Amino acid sequence: MPKAWSDKRERQYQHIKSSAKKQGASTDRAEEIAARTVNKNRAQSGEAKKSSRSSTQDSSPQRRGGQRSGKTGPKGPTRDQLYNEAKKRNIKGRSKMTKNELATALGR
Known part of the structure; x- marks a missing residue:
């Protein structure tokens, strides 16, 4: 976890990480999912110094909720x-x- 994260982002990271582990992800994969989610949220809220266009203009990870991993539609x-x-x-x-x-x- 980067030191630039606030306490709120740390709690969010830990929550997402534990949730991913409960769903069967490995520790490394759970950490990656949590870090990517928190970093994207930081970019969308303007907390990050640098952010890509796809991070800021795409829907939030929480709202998207696996839309791109479904059986129908774009993947x-x-x-x-x-x-x-x-x-x-x-x-x-x-x-x-x-x-x-x-x-x-x-x-x-």
């Missing part, structure tokens, strides 16, 4: 998330690619 990461990964990997022509084209270029 997987958003186009913006794929674009950010393509940017990190320095893939040419990424700005004009669709979500499916980005996924293909990233090897998904």
Whole structure:
């Protein structure tokens, strides 16, 4: 847990971590889920110094509640998330690619 987190965020982190462990996630996976959730909430509330567009404009993790892991409808990461990964990997022509084209270029 980063030192920049407030007491509220620490409590939130511990709650999410214990909840994920109860649902069967490993300790490492539970910590990752909790940290990502808290960091996204910090970005959306303006507490984080840096935040990506997909963190601030996407719905909150609590509201989304696993929408992208269901059996129907769109699945997987958003186009913006794929674009950010393509940017990190320095893939040419990424700005004009669709979500499916980005996924293909990233090897998904």
